[in-house]
Amino acid sequence: MAKVLMKGNEAIAEAAVRAGCRFFAGYPITPQNEIPEYLSWRLPEVGGTFVQGESEVASVNMVYGAAASGCRAMTSSSGPGISLKAEGISYLAGTQLPAVICNISRGGPGLGSIQPAQQDYLQATKALGHGGFKLMVFTPATLQEAVDITYKAWDYAERDRNPVMILMDGCLGSIMEQVELPEMKEPDRTHTDKWSLNRPADSTRGDRVLTPYFPEALLELQNTSRARMYERWAKNDVQVEEFMLDDAEYVVVAYGIASRSAKEAILNLRKEGYKLGMIRPITVNPFPKASFEKLDYSRVKGIIDIELAIPAQMHDDIELQVKGRAPIYEYCRSGGVLFDDDGIYAAVKKICDGGAK
Amino acid sequence: MAVYKRPDTLKKTPSGFCPGCMHSLATKLIAEVVDEMGQHKNCVHIVPVGCATLNLVYWGGDVLGAAHGRAPAVATGFKRSNPDRLVFAYQGDGDCAAIGLAEIMNAANRGENITVIFFNNQTYGMTGGQMAPTTLIGQKTTTTRYGRDPETTGYPLRMCELLATLEAPAFIARYPLTTPKGCRDAKKAIRKGFDIQMAGKGFSFIELLGNCPTNWGLTPLQTLDYMETNTIPYFVPGVYKDKFKDGVK
Numbered sequence: 001m002a003k004v005l006m007k008g009n010e011a012i013a014e015a016a017v018r019a020g021c022r023f024f025a026g027y028p029i030t031p032q033n034e035i036p037e038y039l040s041w042r043l044p045e046v047g048g049t050f051v052q053g054e055s056e057v058a059s060v061n062m063v064y065g066a067a068a069s070g071c072r073a074m075t076s077s078s079g080p081g082i083s084l085k086a087e088g089i090s091y092l093a094g095t096q097l098p099a100v101i102c103n104i105s106r107g108g109p110g111l112g113s114i115q116p117a118q119q120d121y122l123q124a125t126k127a128l129g130h131g132g133f134k135l136m137v138f139t140p141a142t143l144q145e146a147v148d149i150t151y152k153a154w155d156y157a158e159r160d161r162n163p164v165m166i167l168m169d170g171c172l173g174s175i176m177e178q179v180e181l182p183e184m185k186e187p188d189r190t191h192t193d194k195w196s197l198n199r200p201a202d203s204t205r206g207d208r209v210l211t212p213y214f215p216e217a218l219l220e221l222q223n224t225s226r227a228r229m230y231e232r233w234a235k236n237d238v239q240v241e242e243f244m245l246d247d248a249e250y251v252v253v254a255y256g257i258a259s260r261s262a263k264e265a266i267l268n269l270r271k272e273g274y275k276l277g278m279i280r281p282i283t284v285n286p287f288p289k290a291s292f293e294k295l296d297y298s299r300v301k302g303i304i305d306i307e308l309a310i311p312a313q314m315h316d317d318i319e320l321q322v323k324g325r326a327p328i329y330e331y332c333r334s335g336g337v338l339f340d341d342d343g344i345y346a347a348v349k350k351i352c353d354g355g356a357k
Numbered sequence: 358m359a360v361y362k363r364p365d366t367l368k369k370t371p372s373g374f375c376p377g378c379m380h381s382l383a384t385k386l387i388a389e390v391v392d393e394m395g396q397h398k399n400c401v402h403i404v405p406v407g408c409a410t411l412n413l414v415y416w417g418g419d420v421l422g423a424a425h426g427r428a429p430a431v432a433t434g435f436k437r438s439n440p441d442r443l444v445f446a447y448q449g450d451g452d453c454a455a456i457g458l459a460e461i462m463n464a465a466n467r468g469e470n471i472t473v474i475f476f477n478n479q480t481y482g483m484t485g486g487q488m489a490p491t492t493l494i495g496q497k498t499t500t501t502r503y504g505r506d507p508e509t510t511g512y513p514l515r516m517c518e519l520l521a522t523l524e525a526p527a528f529i530a531r532y533p534l535t536t537p538k539g540c541r542d543a544k545k546a547i548r549k550g551f552d553i554q555m556a557g558k559g560f561s562f563i564e565l566l567g568n569c570p571t572n573w574g575l576t577p578l579q580t581l582d583y584m585e586t587n588t589i590p591y592f593v594p595g596v597y598k599d600k601f602k603d604g605v606k
Contacts, residue, residue, distance in 0.1 A: 023438050049437040053430065054463035061427035061460070065403075065434025068421050073434070091424050197401060197419045197435070199442070211404070211413050211422030 003178040008168065009034035011143045011179050012102060013042065015150035016074050020187040021100070022048035023073040025062035027055055027081060030114040031170030032104035035076040046184075056081040060088030060101070067097040068210050070192030072154050076102035078170070079112060079120050082128075089163055090129030094212025096195070096222075098157030100150070101135075102166045104173040107336035115336025116170035118256060121313035124167045125285040132223075134230050136237065137165045137285040139255040143177040145282070151182045156237070160229055161195060167284065169308065171257045171338065233286040240288035241280040244270070248277030249299060250352050251326075253318055254306040255281045258339070262306045265344040274352050284314070292321035303328045304351055306344060310334035364388035366397045366417040373411055377577025379534045379567035380408055383476055384415060386544045387447070390551060391418065396443045401435055403428045403446040405453075408482040412447065426457025429464035432471040443551060445472040451481045454490040454514045461520070461562075468525030468559045472550040475516055477592065478567040486572030490514040493587055498572070513591060517564050521597040527559035529598040533566035533589050535581050542594070552605040559600070566592055 006014065013035045016024070024043055026036040036052065043050045049066075053059030059075050066073040077085060082103045092099050105120045107113035124137045136156055140146035149166060157164045189198045197208055214222060243263065245251065254262040259280040266276040279291045303326050305312050312330045319328060331347040333339055363369070366388040374381040391400050400418045404410055406425035413420055423431040428446035436444040453461050453475050461473065480498055481487040487500040491513045495504040505513075517531045528550055532543040543565055550561030566588055568580035575583055 023434065025434065051433065051437065051467075054459050058427065058430040058433075058460050058463065061424060061430035062434035062437075064423075064427075065421070065431035065436075066438040067434075068431075069435055069439045071438035073438070087424055088427070095422065197421060198439075199398065199419065201441075203398075207398075207418050207420075209413055209420040209422075211420070213410060213413060213422055 003180050005176055006143065006179050007034055007176050008143050008146060008173040009104060010038045011147050012150050012166070013038040014181060015147040016100065017042055017046060017048070018182050018184045019072065019151045019154055020185040021072040021074050021154070022046070022187050023063065023066035023071050024048070024075065025051040025053045025059040026075050026077065027053050027059050029078045029081045031106055031116065031173050032076050032078050032102065034173070035102060035104070056084035057087060060085040061091070063099050064088055064092055064095070064097060067092065067099045068095070068197050070189035070196035070198040072187060074100040074102065076104065078104050078106045079108045080110070082120060082123065086129035089135070090131050090133065091212050092163045093129070093133035093135070094131060095210055096161040097163070097210070098154060098161055099163045100153045100157060100166065101163055102168070105167065105169045107334065113336035114170070116257060116308065116338065117334060117336050118169055118258060118308040119313065119334065120167065121284065121307070121309060124165055125287075125317070128165070133226065134285055135163050135165045136160070136233060136283060137167050138239070139167050139282060139284050140172065141256050141259045141280065143172065143175070143179050146172065147179050147181060158192065162229070167256070169257050234289070237283065238286050238288045238290065239282035240291050241282060242291055243278040243280060245277040245279070245295070247275050249275040249301045250304055250348070251295060251300055252276060252278040252304045252306055252348065253314065254278060255284055255314070258306050258308055261339045261344050265348055268345055269349060269352070274349065276348065276352070287317050287321070289321050292318070297325035300326050302326055302351060304348060305330045307332045308334060308338065364392045366391045366400070368415055368417050370415055372415060374408065375571045377568070377570045377580070378408070379478070379565070380476060382534050382540065383474070383565050383567060384412055386540060387445070387474060387547055388417070390544060390547045391443070393548070394443070394551060394555075396551070399441070400443040400445070403432045403435070403444065405446065405448045407449040407452050409447050409449055409476065410483070426452050426455070427460055428452065428457065429460045429469070429471070429473055432473070433464055433467070433469050436469065436471050440470070443555060445474060445551070447474045447476065449482070450475070450477045450479065450489040450491040454516050461516070465520050465526050465560050465562065466523050468527070470554055470557055470559055472554050472561045472563070474547065475562060475564040476567050477516070477564055478569040479513070479588065480569050480572050482569045482572055486569070493591060515592060517562065517597040520562055525560060526562060526598055527553050527600045528561040530596045531564035531566065531592060532594050533584060535566070535584050535589070539594070549601070549605070553601060556605045558605060564592070566594070
């Protein structure tokens, strides 16, 4: 299929349509506005529904309603709006409903800034709402990867009956790149018949109750089965890029937009003889633990966490895997300030030269 | 032949609503209308947070539990992706008129083709009787020990009047469940709302004035007198908006 030049947010939106998404509700917030704007005209073209909700709270609850019937549904937002969606995301997880939630993240906390940042990592991976549930969280680094992940997101969501999060940043949402779009999937709700409220006129199924409210013993059972599902993710669903690790003495850990800047710095420093590699989580939950276990710590002199977040939010996850076998360094920018042309280059070089603590 | 029976759309489960509580009466009236319309298998009951959450257990037909106040948004999402289903949300006064005010106003303003049945008993029943947005002036609750004081808590919110200012809604009415006539009027209004929805004609809102013997500290019979004297004069029954005065066709 021919490649097309698309903006990140629009590429995600089109990939969602092609994945069979037929319901979107959202509320304007920068830097994700092209997603609802695109879907506002695109979804009606394919018989789908776009609703501009009165709030992020209402929007995610509309998605909850649509998802309950087996309809592939999505909402998108950015940091402050994701906080508002927390209630609905918890309800989706509690009721075991599939949906896709996109966070095109920006600087925080509070209103923060509208520039790109990676300051929602902890929220996305540890506590997207009350009750202690988890989502699979994907962090694409290119628009092609964003398209491919979006296209597959509902397969995971429906397999698990659990929402999936795509955690991108305003930079990837705004840039344009060539992408190859996948084929159009026709929406089909029949595979949701075992659990959804989909009920065509000829259906013979009994009445069904979908709710996140349970008697306590049943709730404990459900939480136990969810815990097992999280373990299965860790075993089967990790996605990671391991870049130039074979002889690496310093290992960069970065995801999303930060990993692109980092990769360029690594290639430049390699030319100068620095043996650098990178672990790039594509899923930050489940976290790519095995990639850290495989490292030869008799050779690896340091791990370098590079993020657009201060304080570094991935640091604790890295530390849990490194287990003290190598020092962990950080190079971070935050608040919507991006890496300068040679910021990572200079910082990593200094670390490798022993000049950083 | 039985002339009075349990509606098929209610499960054969004993009710856990307090004795004398009108939630069970309201639920029964809705179930009777659903039965009469032959919509048992086609209806979806969006259940709120509050006492009416109990309807997760009692209601026959499909049920979907919504977050507190969000039932009209959940109903919007469900109905838009399933336009042929009969979708109604049932909300209490805290759910609808406080935490969910944005959702009800905007669903009504969009003219969503859904029905919202609003049970107004002037208190938060499930949490133990705190002040609701509809609590009457002077009414004692667990958070207004000396009676609701408008100086600090404002005035009881009239939802029908508020929603009737909007252009889009098709049908808005309020009836008390205190008398047989009130119940008959309420049932007719629910039927009209559902008929409007099934004809694809837009948003309907039916407010049912109810009681809460437990949290009002009155016997069920005393609540009837209380409502005649206090509730009904403030929340005046009647039709507030009707785009289909001559019937739905």
